Amino acid sequence: xGQDQSELLREVDPELLDRCRxxxxxxxxxxxxxxxxxxVRIIRGLGVRDADLDDVVQDVFVIVFRQLPGFEGRxxxxxxxxxxxxxxxxxxxxxxARDRWFRLAFGEGREETSASPAxxxxxxxxxxxxxxxxxxxxxEVLVLYEVAGLSGNEIAEATGVPLKTVWTRLxxxxxxxxxxxxxxxxxxxxxxxxxxx
Numbered sequence: 239x240g241q242d243q244s245e246l247l248r249e250v251d252p253e254l255l256d257r258c259r260x261x262x263x264x265x266x267x268x269x270x271x272x273x274x275x276x277x278v279r280i281i282r283g284l285g286v287r288d289a290d291l292d293d294v295v296q297d298v299f300v301i302v303f304r305q306l307p308g309f310e311g312r313x314x315x316x317x318x319x320x321x322x323x324x325x326x327x328x329x330x331x332x333x334x335a336r337d338r339w340f341r342l343a344f345g346e347g348r349e350e351t352s353a354s355p356a357x358x359x360x361x362x363x364x365x366x367x368x369x370x371x372x373x374x375x376x377x378e379v380l381v382l383y384e385v386a387g388l389s390g391n392e393i394a395e396a397t398g399v400p401l402k403t404v405w406t407r408l409x410x411x412x413x414x415x416x417x418x419x420x421x422x423x424x425x426x427x428x429x430x431x432x433x434x435x
Contacts, residue, residue, distance in 0.1 A: 254268060255269075273302075273319060277298050280386050281294050281323055281326075283365075283381035284323070284324065284378060297330075298326050301322050301326065313392070317388065317395050320382060320388060321396035367418070369415065372411055376410055376414065377411065379404055379408050382397070383408055
């Protein structure tokens with residue numbers, strides 16, 4: 239998972255960020271080109287349905303461009319960017335839960351469930367099945383570490399939790415994914431783990 243991480247997002251040119259701060263459309267388009275795939279990987283990894291990906295990515299970039307003037311570079315751009323991705327997904331989940339509660343409380347029908355798109359690859363389905371049993375907190379840490387390739391310190395900063403909590407959550411997430419893989423009959427090869435962890 240994490241070995242495929244994009245180096246482009248980690249190496250965003252400070253000049254490009256300055257041009258984006260000045261709301262130069264061409265620069266904003268270039269930043270979108272550089273970071274959109276990373277955003278999709280993280281957002282999908284956090285459990286957002288493919289049908290909602292475009293909307294969530296758009297929400298992320300609206301916030302990125304609105305808040306970029308306040309980004310001072312004290313942390314890596316990727317850490318700041320992934321924190322926005324996590325926060326947007328959390329906010330959508332809260333809104334979705336409120337909306338669901340409202341519909342159920344006032345008898346406005348049941349929420350429709352949509353099937354996965356026909357073109358979804360088996361690997362993505364398998365990964366979703368393995369991740370489905372994780373809590374939001376465990377899933378965030380696992381995805382940020384294994385998919386985004388963030389360090390423990392970067393994850394701590396992005397999620398707002400202490401470093402020891404990051405490592406504890408990562409340990410428990412991996413353990414739960416391994417248990418889920420055994421339940422589903424998947425072998426150890428179904429669990430890609432970033433080296434050095």
